[in-house]
Amino acid sequence: MKKQLITVVAALGIVTAGFSTQADAHELKVKVQAGDSLWKIATNNNRSVQELIQYNSLSSSTIYVGQELSLIAPHSHETAPQTSTYVVKSGDSLSLIAKKYNTTVSELKSTNQLTSDIIKIGQVLKVPSETTGQPVTPSKTYTVQSGDSLWKIATTNNLSLSQLKAYNNLTSDAIYVGQLLTLTSEGVTAPTPEAKSSLNADALIAEAKKHIGVPYVWGGTTPSGFDCSGFLHYVYNKQGITIPRTVATIWNQTTAVANPQKGDIVFFTTYAAGASHAGIYIGDNKFIHAGSSTGVTITDMNNSYWKPRYLGAKSVK
Numbered sequence: 001m002k003k004q005l006i007t008v009v010a011a012l013g014i015v016t017a018g019f020s021t022q023a024d025a026h027e028l029k030v031k032v033q034a035g036d037s038l039w040k041i042a043t044n045n046n047r048s049v050q051e052l053i054q055y056n057s058l059s060s061s062t063i064y065v066g067q068e069l070s071l072i073a074p075h076s077h078e079t080a081p082q083t084s085t086y087v088v089k090s091g092d093s094l095s096l097i098a099k100k101y102n103t104t105v106s107e108l109k110s111t112n113q114l115t116s117d118i119i120k121i122g123q124v125l126k127v128p129s130e131t132t133g134q135p136v137t138p139s140k141t142y143t144v145q146s147g148d149s150l151w152k153i154a155t156t157n158n159l160s161l162s163q164l165k166a167y168n169n170l171t172s173d174a175i176y177v178g179q180l181l182t183l184t185s186e187g188v189t190a191p192t193p194e195a196k197s198s199l200n201a202d203a204l205i206a207e208a209k210k211h212i213g214v215p216y217v218w219g220g221t222t223p224s225g226f227d228c229s230g231f232l233h234y235v236y237n238k239q240g241i242t243i244p245r246t247v248a249t250i251w252n253q254t255t256a257v258a259n260p261q262k263g264d265i266v267f268f269t270t271y272a273a274g275a276s277h278a279g280i281y282i283g284d285n286k287f288i289h290a291g292s293s294t295g296v297t298i299t300d301m302n303n304s305y306w307k308p309r310y311l312g313a314k315s316v317k
Contacts, residue, residue, distance in 0.1 A: 048145035144179040201263030231290035251275035260313035
């Protein structure tokens with residue numbers, strides 16, 4: 001049976017609907033599934049297309065069903081730096097841990113064979129030994145890859161979003177593949193660490209309610225169709241607040257609160273363990289969200305479906 005060939009369409013920015021191959025956090029390889037493209041596999045596993053081509057000695061962007069692709073550079077596992085361990089605590093993120101141990105997010109992910117930025121409370125991570133590790137010399141520039149966002153680049157390089165925009169005289173979050181970004185303050189006056197925007201909860205909720213009835217679309221980020229995190233990303237951005245694109249990353253990058261207030265994000269576990277669905281708390285035990293079967297709607301948190309699936313609330317303030 002002929003192998004099914006799949007051609008990458010990353011240059012056109014086209015994403016095929018549906019689920020695509022994503023490696024387990026401890027796997028070093030993925031197997032190509034029907035409907036996959038090199039761009040999709042790279043994006044889902046926090047790699048660039050160029051990295052996958054290099055790691056697998058590919059001569060083109062063509063892949064086939066059943067093909068195994070390496071997610072790490074050849075022999076990259078053979079030389080391991082001296083490390084100590086760190087137990088993930090509430091409120092931690094890879095960027096915070098990297099900063100504490102004078103390393104980078106990329107180095108932490110490589111050392112721990114992580115293929116995403118998701119970490120869990122209680123997880124044990126290997127980190128460069130504070131007594132033996134050498135100071136990390138940060139890169140001065142970065143070339144934008146397919147699947148990148150300004151927020152992702154800033155976090156990976158231990159910068160705030162406002163710092164990265166100031167270093168590059170950017171007035172919006174828009175970037176393009178191949179763009180060269182400056183990662184240091186050389187030649188510019190570095191701003192103070194980014195202060196979080198003041199959230200007007202009533203304005204946020206009013207904006208969210210404008211979209212009641214918009215249908216659910218997997219990967220949707222516009223008023224023509226939203227998925228749950230795309231809805232949050234769009235509405236908060238309208239208030240001048242940038243949040244991550246996925247529910248799991250939002251969960252990791254926001255601040256836990258005991259009881260939700262208007263404008264906070266409430267999280268639920270649905271199709272997968274951990275935070276897999278979220279919405280905006282609007283008061284009176286209700287939240288507005290993009291449900292897969294309802295589209296954008298307002299729902300009571302105490303109903304029989306959502307109450308047992310509630311994980312907690314977090315604030316972006």
